[in-house]
Amino acid sequence: MGSPMALNLIKTGCDVTVWNRTKSKCDPLISMGAKYKPSPEEVTAACDVTFAMLADPESAMEVACGKHGAVSGMGPGKGYVDVSTVDGGTSKLISGHIKASGASFLEAPVSGSKKPAEDGQLIFLTAGDKSLYETVTPFLDIMGKSRFYLGEVGNGAAMKLIVNMIMGSMMATFSEGLLLSEKVGLDPNVLVEVVSKGAISAPMYALKGPSMVKSLYPTAFPLKHQQKDMRLALGLAESVSQPTPISAAANELYKVAKSHGLSDSDFSAVIEALKGKVQS
Amino acid sequence: MGSPMALNLIKTGCDVTVWNRTKSKCDPLISMGAKYKPSPEEVTAACDVTFAMLADPESAMEVACGKHGAVSGMGPGKGYVDVSTVDGGTSKLISGHIKASGASFLEAPVSGSKKPAEDGQLIFLTAGDKSLYETVTPFLDIMGKSRFYLGEVGNGAAMKLIVNMIMGSMMATFSEGLLLSEKVGLDPNVLVEVVSKGAISAPMYALKGPSMVKSLYPTAFPLKHQQKDMRLALGLAESVSQPTPISAAANELYKVAKSHGLSDSDFSAVIEALKGKVQS
Amino acid sequence: MGSPMALNLIKTGCDVTVWNRTKSKCDPLISMGAKYKPSPEEVTAACDVTFAMLADPESAMEVACGKHGAVSGMGPGKGYVDVSTVDGGTSKLISGHIKASGASFLEAPVSGSKKPAEDGQLIFLTAGDKSLYETVTPFLDIMGKSRFYLGEVGNGAAMKLIVNMIMGSMMATFSEGLLLSEKVGLDPNVLVEVVSKGAISAPMYALKGPSMVKSLYPTAFPLKHQQKDMRLALGLAESVSQPTPISAAANELYKVAKSHGLSDSDFSAVIEALKGKVQS
Amino acid sequence: MGSPMALNLIKTGCDVTVWNRTKSKCDPLISMGAKYKPSPEEVTAACDVTFAMLADPESAMEVACGKHGAVSGMGPGKGYVDVSTVDGGTSKLISGHIKASGASFLEAPVSGSKKPAEDGQLIFLTAGDKSLYETVTPFLDIMGKSRFYLGEVGNGAAMKLIVNMIMGSMMATFSEGLLLSEKVGLDPNVLVEVVSKGAISAPMYALKGPSMVKSLYPTAFPLKHQQKDMRLALGLAESVSQPTPISAAANELYKVAKSHGLSDSDFSAVIEALKGKVQS
Incomplete structure (x- = not known):
């Protein structure tokens, strides 16, 4: 689901950098104008805000906190938005690591499947840093039709x-x-x-x-x-x-x-x- | 619920005759142009098609089959449409009496409450005589937004x-x-x-x-x-x-x-x- | 289940008269000493107390209130104990007919199946005339191991x-x-x-x-x-x-x-x- | 529940050594002839077979594997029988530690509460080392009325x-x-x-x-x-x-x-x- 979401951002003129464990999955996006980095660490080092969409809690943890993971490239002034569906416990763990780097964290699981993702009709159930929520609002509005801010991390889940x-x-x-x-x-x-x-x-x-x-x-x-x-x-x-x-x-x-x-x-x-x- | 349904018929120019156990409840309709008859029998005797809306199975039976009831005024060429919500058994009983007079019968319970009735947005779940269903289609379309014909009496219920x-x-x-x-x-x-x-x-x-x-x-x-x-x-x-x-x-x-x-x-x-x- | 129950009564020396729609089913009991009468009416006319064990509510009604049924032979001083399992409504109907004759009525459905019936280990859940309950106590104690008196007819059911x-x-x-x-x-x-x-x-x-x-x-x-x-x-x-x-x-x-x-x-x-x- | 169980062993002449976090709870047993040791480690060091009865999984873990815990005194030839009610996971953890010392382990949660414990009427649902089960059979039969051997650790739970x-x-x-x-x-x-x-x-x-x-x-x-x-x-x-x-x-x-x-x-x-x- 990450691909159609990124595509909607690219189409509206956003400056998008992508990464996927299987590089070839990024090729269509690159041909549409996206930049590519060979690790999560390099993506977060290069970008102000990073959106992560992973299949399960284990992958979400690995990409955020593993070797050359997103945390390594984070720091004050940056933001990490996890749009994966994970349990509240995993979300809190990732949040802890991201925030220890000085960066901001937003949990933002989506309601909606492939078709709404393509049509920019997702619903975001966000929780975490309110300022980051406000920062990414324009991007959420490109990828989705509704967004909710629900307070502390875990509430989105x-x-x-x-x-x-x-x-x-x-x-x-x-x-x-x-x-x-x-x-x-x-x-x-x-x-x-x-x-x-x-x-x-x-x-x-x-x-x-x-x-x-x-x-x-x-x-x-x-x-x-x-x-x-x-x-x-x-x-x-x-x-x-x-x-x-x-x-x-x-x-x-x-x-x-x-x-x-x-x-x-x-x-x-x-x-x-x-x-x-x-x-x- | 009968009042707003009748009112919608009157407003669109239909020739409507009404009856209610409590005559005063008919007054607003009469002031809008409806005729009045003092018993169900006289209503059905005067009209080609009669719609009945009663509160419960007992009243539906009484008005149809009781003394000076609707059946007494029915006969070949006439139709009786019961839009009350009754159980299948009661519906079949009323159907039997009506059809014994030579008339046609349609069970037509509605889905929707007071507001949809006023707005002409009811849903009719009809069953019984198909030809009567076709006859009353224009009236159903005035009072409601959808109608279904479901076959034999009891299916609507x-x-x-x-x-x-x-x-x-x-x-x-x-x-x-x-x-x-x-x-x-x-x-x-x-x-x-x-x-x-x-x-x-x-x-x-x-x-x-x-x-x-x-x-x-x-x-x-x-x-x-x-x-x-x-x-x-x-x-x-x-x-x-x-x-x-x-x-x-x-x-x-x-x-x-x-x-x-x-x-x-x-x-x-x-x-x-x-x-x-x-x-x- | 009526047979083993009757057999236990016969074995303890009670004077037992039997009837069954299919007379041959009575033969083993007759060979053990039971008398036979050709209709429920003649059984109740001949006996002080009659026990009825029928398969379902319809049979229980028919044997009690049908032509040449038990009621016809009942009268003041006699008792009718229905040990069939019927619903409370049927039980009350039978009770009404029996009592109209001047006789007493006891509803007494049993808990237990064939084996407990043979072993005299049934449980009787009785309701109705208390005096009849007291009269038949010795017989209930032969056929069963426990008995309860529960008040008005319907409570046993x-x-x-x-x-x-x-x-x-x-x-x-x-x-x-x-x-x-x-x-x-x-x-x-x-x-x-x-x-x-x-x-x-x-x-x-x-x-x-x-x-x-x-x-x-x-x-x-x-x-x-x-x-x-x-x-x-x-x-x-x-x-x-x-x-x-x-x-x-x-x-x-x-x-x-x-x-x-x-x-x-x-x-x-x-x-x-x-x-x-x-x-x- | 450990007290009445130990008491039944003492009454039948078994050589019993006891320990409890709160020493005073052991006093009645000591006055009946039990020996006392100041830690689980010293109990298991002194005894061939040790029965453990704890209130919850955490206590069971602590007493078995904590500092001066039972494991420290265990070794080849000895047996540890945990009669606490714990989940299968905890039971397997304790089993692993005990067996690593060379000793045998038996999970043996009991069915029954205080009164059956006092009366020697408990039911033991055992699993683990079959040879230890056979060794402790005489003791289980003093404390309980039934015992089951159910195979691998976790099955008792x-x-x-x-x-x-x-x-x-x-x-x-x-x-x-x-x-x-x-x-x-x-x-x-x-x-x-x-x-x-x-x-x-x-x-x-x-x-x-x-x-x-x-x-x-x-x-x-x-x-x-x-x-x-x-x-x-x-x-x-x-x-x-x-x-x-x-x-x-x-x-x-x-x-x-x-x-x-x-x-x-x-x-x-x-x-x-x-x-x-x-x-x-």
Whole structure:
């Protein structure tokens, strides 16, 4: 997802320097005018503000704090914006290292997947240094359509978990409705349409409903990641003694779906967990 | 809800005759040009097509089949459209009596409450005589923004139950998210806004979220009716052996809310069922 | 189940008159000394106290109130004890007819299946006329090991539903434990044994655990009847706004099991609802 | 719980050496004939086999591997039996240190609380060195009534979690039954008695039911520990993709009970989570 985000910055005339573990992935951006540096350290040394988009907490840690990592090139007056989705603990660790160099840190996980990234329609859930947030506002507005500043580091991660928790439960109950409509002789495609007209209409239903009716689950957000987020959200809820029975029940369905071998399908495949076995 | 629907018909120049158990409720419509008849029987005798909007199944039965009821004035060539929300069984009973007179019948429960009724933005979930559906299409399009024809009588009621089942679960998990965000130190109003920007955005959340954060539940759809619909939907699911664990868990929360004395509050008051007791 | 119960009465020297729709089923009892009458009416006319054991509410109604039914032979000074498992509504109907004849009525559903019936180890959950309860105490003590008098008619049925609700949830969570132990590499037979030694030991676990481990479910109590009882218990809970989230979740598993074609297996087959599909 | 266990060993004539962080707690045992050593290291140096009973994983680690800890006195030919309840990870860490000294290790968490400890009625769920298990069998049989050998270290902890998971769900559904019986006008004490006679009878119900009916929860096993065990069991289930919807629903009730301030009450206080709020 980093590529389309960088491309939007380049297109609007920003001075962009890029790096990727696999250099060839940078070539399209370089051909569009981006500069290239051979390590995170050299990127952060050359730039005022650096955006990091990594696949998982381990990579985010390595690129920030590893050998020739971003921290080595940071210092007072510079800023580091981590737009990866990582847990609050990892975010705090990275923040600690960056700030020890004298630089500023902003956690900024995004809500939205590949298509919104290309269209500059991401949502940024930021937390950390408020002044850095204000500095990067113009760039966030190029890459996204909305941005939120949520206070101390860790709050961005928490907000994203809560949104995904609600999303997971909504997908599960929508699945119940689709299957129930079919079982009682109604066309589930009509349910998708009826839902799209009223108070419970959500873009996700309109987007995924038609393929779910065909038992197709092209992966936009893998089911195993959705289940992991629900587990983390339930852990968060437990840490503050907040009951969440709906999400707990939904999490069980994602576990059932995983046990059916659907970990790498789209999370809408949770509907399979509600289908009866075919009897021999 | 019958008044604003009739008013929209009158405003567009339709020839409308009205009746209500309490005549004074008809006065504003009469002042706008509506004719008045003193019984359902006389309304149906005078009109080609009659729309009935009653509060509950018992009233719907009484007005259709009771003394001086609608059936007495029906006959071949006429049509009866029941836009009340009743269960499938009641709908079939009324249909049977109407059709025995030689007339046509259409079940047409609406999705949407007072405001959409006033704005001509209702959604009609119709089932029954297809030819009557085609006859009344112009009128449905005046009162609403969408209409669905779903086949045999009972299907409209079933579709509405399924939509309300999904709605009930969505409200319950949204409540979990609001409370969790507050417990971990995030502003729940920001969660409402974040949700409103993304894939899980639904008009209901934007409408009710802000008042839920203030623990206010002005009644648009009473909690006891939502719980009743969830019970009926669970019964429907059970009749076809469709598992619905999310809705079953949500139903329990509505029951908890009822036991807290919230039956007549808006169904968004289900959030109260997830709050801890204050300790003395 | 009526046969072994009657046999225990005969063996202890009681003067027993029998009737069954299929006369041949009475032959073994007749050969042991029982008298026979060709209709319920003639049985009740000849006896001071009549015990009725029928398979379902419809049969119980027919035998009590149908043509040549028990009511016709009843009158002041006589007693009718219905040991069938029927719902509270049916029980009240039968009671009304019996008492209108001047006779006494006792609802007395039994807890226990065929083996306890043979061994005189049933549990009677009685409600209705207290004086009749006292009259039949010696007979209940021959057929069973425990008896409870619960007040007004309907209470016996309610108590039985509640016991079966707890039983259904217990079986479901026991299933979770068996499968979890197996998945983490523990022998589920050892779990059965560990459970049998401690505070949560229940005869049901010891009895059914070993066959569940082998995926065998010889029917003692059909799964569909367990699911029906859970549905009725949930309805009872809803009628008094008592939340029962555990039983609601368990009910969903029994529905899943039914959708897997296990309606006529023993209710311990609910464990199948928690097993993943085998992937092809 | 260590005291009554040691006392039973002393009473049967075993040569027992004791240590406790608070020496005065050893005095009653010393007056009964036990020797005393001032550190775990000196205990293990002096004894062939050492039993360790600590309150939590941290203490178990400290006593085994801290300064002057048990490991320092261990060596070939000696055995260390940890009867504390710790998680599998801690158990494996301690095992590693003990075995590095050349000694043998046995994990042996107990099922049962203070009273069974005093009565020599504990259940040992052991795992680790089989030869050490065989060596200590006579001692386990003095302190307990049952013992299980479950294979590799970690299995004892896992078995205990699964048993406690089932226990937690059973207590939650029993609570549902008690409250439902009361709401429909049945005496919940009679439900306790009915349950005690049949297939679902469990010692836990007979022990705790009568006080639950009185809303009394004298602490035998704290609710927060039960909730922690359910969380760990759900984590274990999630790690092997085993759905456990009943336990997940039950866990939510324990969380509700915690939010009501009942963490330190007995876990039977989970029933409070199912009671409605009193309205002002």
